[in-house]
Amino acid sequence: MATGILAVQGAFIEHEHILNRLGADTIQLRQKSDLYKDFDRLILPGGESTVQGKLLKDLGMFDILKEKIESGMPVLATCAGLILLAENISNDTRTYFQTLPITVKRNAYGRQLGSFHYNGDIKGLGTFPMEFIRAPYIEAAGDNVEILAYVHNKAVAARYKKQLGFSFHPELCSDNRIHKMFLEL
Ligand code: GLN
Numbered sequence: 001m002a003t004g005i006l007a008v009q010g011a012f013i014e015h016e017h018i019l020n021r022l023g024a025d026t027i028q029l030r031q032k033s034d035l036y037k038d039f040d041r042l043i044l045p046g047g048e049s050t051v052q053g054k055l056l057k058d059l060g061m062f063d064i065l066k067e068k069i070e071s072g073m074p075v076l077a078t079c080a081g082l083i084l085l086a087e088n089i090s091n092d093t094r095t096y097f098q099t100l101p102i103t104v105k106r107n108a109y110g111r112q113l114g115s116f117h118y119n120g121d122i123k124g125l126g127t128f129p130m131e132f133i134r135a136p137y138i139e140a141a142g143d144n145v146e147i148l149a150y151v152h153n154k155a156v157a158a159r160y161k162k163q164l165g166f167s168f169h170p171e172l173c174s175d176n177r178i179h180k181m182f183l184e185l
Contacts, residue, residue: 001025001038001039001040001041002024002025002026002027002037002038002039002040002041003019003024003025003026003027003039003040003041003042003043003183004026004027004028004029004034004035004037004039004041004042004043005019005026005027005028005029005042005043005045006029006042006043006044006045006052006056006065006081007028007029007030007045008029008030008052008055008056008059008061009047009048009051009052009055010045010046010047010048010052010080011045011046011047011078011169011171011172012028012043012045012047014045014169014171014172015043015045015076015078015171015179016028017171018171018176018179019043019179019183021176022176022179022180022183024183027039029061029065031059031061032059032060032061032064035061035064035065035068040073040074041073041074041075041076041182041183041185042065042068042069042073042074042075042076043075043076043077043078043081043182044075044076044077044078044080044081044082044084044085045078045079045080045081045171046078046079046080046081046133046169046171047079047080048080049080049081049083049084049096049106050092050094052080052081052084053084053094053096056084056096062096062097065097066097066099069085069097069099069163070099072161072162073162074162074163074164074182074185075162075163075164075165076164076165076166076178076179076182077100077163077164077165077166078165078166078168078169078170078171079133079135079136079166079167079168079169081165082100082104082136082138082158082165082166082167083096083104083106083136084096084097085097085098085099085100085102085163085165086098086100086102086103086104086136086165087099087100087101087102087103087142088102088103088104088140089103089104089105089106090103090104090105090139091105091106091107092106099163100145100158100160100163100165101141101142101144101145101160102138102139102140102141102142102145102158102160102165103138103139103140103141104136104137104138104139105136105137105139106136107134107135107136108135108136108137108154108167109132109134109135109137114133114134115131115132115133115134116132117129117130117131117132118130118132118151118168120149120150120151120156121149122148122149122157122178123146123147123148123149124148124181125177125178125181128149128170128175128177128178129173129175130149130151130156130168130169130170131168131169131172131173132151132156132167132168132169133168133169135156135167135168136167137151137154137155137156137167138154138155138156138158138167139154139155141155141158142160144160144161145158145159145160146158146159146160149166151167156168162185164178164181164182164185166178
């Protein structure tokens, strides 16, 4: 079956290209009717979480997707997607799906370090090229959340049940190991 990629805003096409290169089918989720198509995995891409969150609600997609995630659909979330999954956002009063028991800080690296590249270590994968773009980091995590990577002593990747979340953008590099890991969930 296919992977549904949220395509209301942000860097969704890059995820589609990687999955297609890996031989996996994809569907762009642009409107409510797309949510009734056949897909059994979900990608929440980077972009602007506030815009994505608002569009999801305005388009009537929010509750349906939240229910799919809560019932165990495997999710890969990057950057803004990670913010959408987080239970708490320390520097914003808004919250979205709240299915991943972590607290994130939005735009956590400030202006100077707004965007940067880092070769960091991911548990189970080894060194990975990480692109950070106005990224969040994870400030706190619940007991059953596995932190998969730290950069500058801050948690930047987490796994909880079938939810995989990254502060950085694995879709913007030529390394497809994170997408493979997601397809194997
Ligand atoms: N700064 C964005 C937000 O707060 C996330 C940036 C990204 O996805 N690259 O939603």
